[in-house]
Amino acid sequence: MYNDENNLYHYTYRKDGSETTEKADARATVDAQINAYQAQGGYHQPVQEMKPVKKNRVGLKITALALCCALLGGAVGGGIVWGASRSGNEATVNMSGRPATSVSINQVDGKTLMTDAEVYAANVNSVVSINTTGTSGTNIFGQPVQTASAGSGFILTTDGFIVTNHHVIDGANAVKVTLYNGDTYDATIIGGDEDYDIAVIKVNAADLQPVTLGKSDTLNVGDHVLAIGNPLGELTFSMSGGMVSSVNRAINVDGTPFNMIQTDTSINPGNSGGPLFNQYGEVVGIVSAKYSSYSNESVEGLGFAIPINDVLAMIQDIMTNGYVTNKPYLGITGGSMSEQMAAQYRYDITEGVFVYSVEEGSAADKAGLRMGDVITKVGDTEITTMEDLTAVKKQYAAGDTTTFAVDRQGEPITVEVTWDSLPAEQQTSAQENQQESQQNDSNSYGGGTTNPYDLFNYFFGGGYNGSSLKKAA
Template sequence: MKNKVILATVMFLVVISSGIFLLNGNNPDEKTVYENSQSLASDRENIITKTVATVSPAVVGINVTEVRQVNNPFFNPFFNDPFFQQFFGDQSYSQEVKGLGSGFLISKDGYILTNDHVAGNAKKITVTLTDGRHYEAKVVGTDKVSDVCLLKIDENKLPFLKLGNSNDIIIGEWSIALGNPFGLFDVNDQPTVTVGVISAKNMNLEPVDERFYLNMIQTDAAINGGNSGGPLVNSVGDVIGMNTIIYSTGSGKGSIGLGFAIPINKVKKIVDELNLKGEIDRNFYTGLGLHDIDEKIAAYFKLQNARGVIVNSVMKNSPAEKAGFKSGDVILALGDFKVSNRNNLLGILQEYRTGQTVEFTVLRDEEKIKFEMELERRK
């Protein structure tokens, strides 16, 4: 009996010691697990983090002061009677409004890109760099229609971003949005970063305050208030767009994964013109009276669908009359752009300049025909 107890004790100690042996790191797989964890830690520095570190110094925060005319809400002469209003005139007053946004350096000598709705009408513009320095900026040129603004600060040897090619973006590739949401740049002297993918391209949006947004890049990288004017870059750090507009479910809801950027190829074209002339020459006219096609119009003209634009008038001696337009013509396309509605057509026209010739594709009497119209200067 005693021998059995001794044997059992010895076996118990062997089992315990074996457990200790295993727990004390002599498991041949334990070193591999540790090495794997170290490898994962080193892999945290990937192409995204390296790109962010590279491009961040060229991103800037922008603060503006804008003077706006505001109607006096307390002025109501005789319940807005037009007869009495003619004696009192306009009772609006000037008010300074503070705003903020983002931008990015595109040259070592201080040229900065941002949105027109950020700085285009500003009385005072202050640019903050990632090293904490502040500069007063001036507007070199701005274009409300395309929502592009070119600024300049007096400094040399600045970091700047490479402008890429937005024509070769791939749906599903990484996209990185950098900027100054809610003014956080001013507190921390660094941009914030959100990462997503290119969700879609060539997206046409409805105009906002006479600004037209065609062929936009859609991303699910979160874009919030204050991000406007910041860069959207690809995984290697090339700027592919300028963050401009978001769709939200309502006030205060923030980003819902529907952000849109102006393609950088379009921005480059605008910047070249602004640098050269300080403005974009769109002072042309067509002489066309236009109306959106609805179901009634489609039925009357026996059109297949209620989509497009119909000509309801042609001005005498206008470019439209010279080109051969008639009332009842249905405009299907301008150049390579398909026309979906009147706003879309007006937006496409903004891509052209005074004196250029535009090719229209028109449906007349169930036959497709083409017209060429010269965009004459407005008289």
């Protein structure tokens, strides 16, 4: 307790307020010094009463409360801004409760209109992936060069007959077929026809799912069509869709004319040989070609398929006999006329097919065609080049009879021609001769073995070099 009201700096813990003697003596000494100083006239500093300082706790609390409120308000505001910024930057994901659409596997009956998904489900097990290996010449060390290619096809019968393009299996030493379920089979080449770009192969299997064939002649421009195949040899069993852009479109592929279905369906290397489906799930065409460029111009949306009606009888013929038995055969060696030939050898006609030779006993021989004749018309079709004759031949079968318009040394005549059937050995020989002619720029039509340029020079006594002649199938 304080023991002196005038001296706030002295405090004792004794209950009676007394101090120890030492402290009392020290206090007396200090008081005596002060009194002596004052008596000598020194400056007198008034002694102020010192009271305990009481802190302003209310103001401090108010200040602390204000700071807390500021901090709390800042935190709340920052949280709101942060939340707003997050809600603005992040997309809100709305999850649909709609169940997945189930695709029913319908039986293709030619009457039920199907969705694209239903067409795929109904036919994907009938489409196959085809991979081939072969050889192409030799390298600098004399070793054979191995080649590989890929294509598509479709199952025609439950016991393993498969249809594809001729160019898919041409030159192949081994053919492997893969089904949608992953099963792989070694395939045997039954036969094919290069003129129509069709081929039939077979695998040893049973209970396969075949396609249903439709009628390509019922297609109209604008009809929706679908292709399933093996684009790029890797994207197996892919489906693409589009429309029929044109029907009965005549195109020329490597010098061979074809009658095609034109479509804007996406078609790529590897799709060749695959099926083209209509909206009923029926096969109406065999995917065969795509134009990626034309006259050095890049193009898109130009795909082609062989009409199934045009080749069905031939496919069945190949399945039975290994080749097209009713394939028409004329039996001539010919080439396209040109202005150069007409001027050099004094012909009045500049277009048509010049007959270099006639095979003895052939349809041309029986009809009376001769070397030097120029064929200008077959039936109702004008013939200006060898490609025209090759194309018109596809309209006929062995045994059909038609009229040929011919220019013979300036005189127009007509002859009746009954088409022969191309024998199997002749078909093989013709294919071999055609491959050889592609390498040697020679020309043969109907299995002739004599150089047509020599025949022309022998007949006319000139020196024509054959520069305007076109290769014939």
